[in-house]
Amino acid sequence: xxxxxxxxxxxxxxxxxxxxxxxxxxxxxxxxxxxxxxxxxxxxxxxxxxxxxxxxxxxxxxxxxxxxxxxxxxxxxxxxxxxxxxxxxxxxxxxxxxxxxxxxxxxxxxxxxxxxxxxxxxxxxxxxxxxxxxxxxxxxxxxxxxxxxxxxxxxxxxxxxxxxxxxxxxxxxxxxxxxxxxxxxxxxxxxxxxxxxxxxxxxxxxxxxxxxxxxxxxxx
Numbered sequence: 001x002x003x004x005x006x007x008x009x010x011x012x013x014x015x016x017x018x019x020x021x022x023x024x025x026x027x028x029x030x031x032x033x034x035x036x037x038x039x040x041x042x043x044x045x046x047x048x049x050x051x052x053x054x055x056x057x058x059x060x061x062x063x064x065x066x067x068x069x070x071x072x073x074x075x076x077x078x079x080x081x082x083x084x085x086x087x088x089x090x091x092x093x094x095x096x097x098x099x100x101x102x103x104x105x106x107x108x109x110x111x112x113x114x115x116x117x118x119x120x121x122x123x124x125x126x127x128x129x130x131x132x133x134x135x136x137x138x139x140x141x142x143x144x145x146x147x148x149x150x151x152x153x154x155x156x157x158x159x160x161x162x163x164x165x166x167x168x169x170x171x172x173x174x175x176x177x178x179x180x181x182x183x184x185x186x187x188x189x190x191x192x193x194x195x196x197x198x199x200x201x202x203x204x205x206x207x208x209x210x211x212x213x214x215x216x217x218x219x220x
Contacts (some may be wrong), residue, residue: 005128006151018056020046025067030107034064066132071108072134074101079142090142091207092200095169099196102173109173146207153209158162161207168199 024045028037039060057063078097102109112161115131118124143161146152152161172187172195180187 017046017048020048020051021053021056021063021068022070025063026071026108028063028103030105030111035123037075050204061126061130064127065133067135068131071101071105076134091165091203092146092197094142095196095200095203098169099172099192101191103192106187107175109170113170113174117134143207151209152207155209164206165203168203 024042025037028042029044037060038190039050039053041061042053053060053063058068068208075098076094101146112131115127118127143152143158143165146161147158152158172192175185
């Protein structure tokens with residue numbers, strides 16, 4: 001049950017109902033495809049009247065979008081804070097924030113992946129458009145920012161570096177349980193934070209220029 005907060009101008013029960021709908025949507029959309037989740041099922045999961053979905057979110061699509069936005073908010077805020085002065089720490093901070101966030105919602109990356117992989121249709125294009133508004137390319141261009149800051153190693157291919165970063169970010173949560181068991185991996189929130197630091201170290205040593213390996217600008 002969501003934590004109840006007294007908010008100025010909004011009754012306590014309204015805050016509770018809205019949060020309950022967000023949480024119910026998160027549970028049901030992770031479990032099933034978008035078109036398999038009904039407004040009635042979400043309302044039943046939240047134990048509220050179905051009319052409240054229209055009241056708070058206008059539609060099921062509006063609820064889906066708001067659920068994505070609120071779940072990903074800590075990550076998008078962290079990325080928005082990244083600037084040139086912080087660029088050395090940005091991969092580790094982003095990995096740490098994402099791993100911490102998704103450890104609380106371990107199946108949520110599967111929802112993101114499933115939404116991004118939907119077959120082409122008007123409805124699916126709308127769902128994907130809502131997802132992309134939360135992940136605009138400029139905000140997620142961490143490797144480009146490292147290059148622009150003149151600290152990317154000269155021998156690093158930018159496209160390969162982008163693929164490596166995305167793989168380290170996403171795959172730990174999409175790795176099938178069968179593979180985890182086969183190699184003896186047991187995940188937990190504590191392990192994911194340790195993995196975030198480990199993967200950030202791999203990125204730092206693999207991407208950042210130093211005295212021995214100059215930047216791409218120095219190579220020119």
